[in-house]
Amino acid sequence: MENSKALSAGACPADPIISHSSFVSCPFFNFRTYDRNVEFPIVKDSVAAAAKHAIKQYGSGDEVIYALNDISVDFASGQFTAIMGPSGSGKSTLMHCIAGLDQLTSGSVLIDGLDLSTLTDKELTLMRRERVGFIFQAFNLVPTLSAEENILLPLLLGNKTGDSEWIKKVIDTVGLSNRLTHRPSELSGGQQQRVAVARALATQPRIIFADEPTGNVDSTTGTEILTFMRRAVDELGQTIVMVTHDPLSAAFADRIIFLADGKIVDEMLEPSAAKVLDRMKSLGN
Ligand SMILES: Nc1ncnc2c1ncn2[C@@H]1O[C@H](COP(=O)(O)OP(=O)(O)OP(=O)(O)O)[C@@H](O)[C@H]1O
Numbered sequence: 001m002e003n004s005k006a007l008s009a010g011a012c013p014a015d016p017i018i019s020h021s022s023f024v025s026c027p028f029f030n031f032r033t034y035d036r037n038v039e040f041p042i043v044k045d046s047v048a049a050a051a052k053h054a055i056k057q058y059g060s061g062d063e064v065i066y067a068l069n070d071i072s073v074d075f076a077s078g079q080f081t082a083i084m085g086p087s088g089s090g091k092s093t094l095m096h097c098i099a100g101l102d103q104l105t106s107g108s109v110l111i112d113g114l115d116l117s118t119l120t121d122k123e124l125t126l127m128r129r130e131r132v133g134f135i136f137q138a139f140n141l142v143p144t145l146s147a148e149e150n151i152l153l154p155l156l157l158g159n160k161t162g163d164s165e166w167i168k169k170v171i172d173t174v175g176l177s178n179r180l181t182h183r184p185s186e187l188s189g190g191q192q193q194r195v196a197v198a199r200a201l202a203t204q205p206r207i208i209f210a211d212e213p214t215g216n217v218d219s220t221t222g223t224e225i226l227t228f229m230r231r232a233v234d235e236l237g238q239t240i241v242m243v244t245h246d247p248l249s250a251a252f253a254d255r256i257i258f259l260a261d262g263k264i265v266d267e268m269l270e271p272s273a274a275k276v277l278d279r280m281k282s283l284g285n
């Protein structure tokens with residue numbers, strides 16, 4: 001069976017960002033440690049995810065780098081948040097730590113009120129699979145699977161079928177209905193990114209993290225993807241956290257958090273591209 005090929009060790013496409021993490025190499029492929037008896041309390045908190053006094057330190061002594069330097073932030077349920085800031089300011093690190101893909105040096109991360117540091121590796125894997133969706137710039141699609149199989153993969157790994165009506169709606173909305181049997185290499189960059197977006201939405205996760213989801217696509221496709229993400233928030237109550245460098249993309253969000261040197265230095269509600277540009281200039285970005 002084709003799926004089993006993809007699920008074998010090493011089938012997860014290498015992601016240079018994720019591989020920073022020492023304890024997990026891919027968001028989906030720790031499935032062997034999956035323990036079906038583990039269950040989490042269902043808490044519909046108004047805060048989908050939060051970091052409290054988050055510190056991420058690399059190196060020590062004179063060489064020390066604080067990728068995150070005491071960050072406390074809440075991501076409200078049903079809200080679309082953009083994270084902006086100069087290169088190296090800690091955006092990806094923050095997102096990876098909150099998503100449970102990387103570990104803080106100190107401080108805590110909560111998803112639905114559950115402190116990730118209290119979870120075993122198995123529980124963390126399950127938590128990520130059930131509650132968290134990821135959209136990375138590098139797509140992370142499995143090359144041997146069709147578009148449809150890629151979209152259904154997180155469900156498949158959890159032995160779930162998902163809500164077929166919802167999945168059809170997601171596939172129709174991202175405009176992939178006539179591309180479902182194609183493999184990633186037979187799709188354009190924009191189509192591949194749409195598959196990645198559909199995959200993140202298919203499981204109806206509590207929160208979706210997106211690291212520059214439109215970085216690799218043309219502006220028309222980028223706008224389509226962002227419009228779809230916006231609709232997922234407005235019509236379906238999805239919670240999204242997105243890293244972006246682009247003021248036009250950030251303007252799709254409800255709220256922007258600006259980072260510099262591992263700290264939150266500013267915040268903006270109801271952003272517009274013009275307001276974002278002004279703010280970036282005033283922050284010397
Ligand atoms: N594994 C690592 N070892 C050492 N330093 C690291 C490591 N990963 C990240 N850093 C450092 O942590 C800081 C924050 O990195 P991060 O990737 O979060 O930045 P970013 O805001 O996402 O930047 P970009 O916009 O370029 O993607 C940077 O100074 C980076 O060099």
Ligand SMILES: [Mg+2]
Nearest residue numbers: 091092093243
């Ligand atoms: Mg980054």
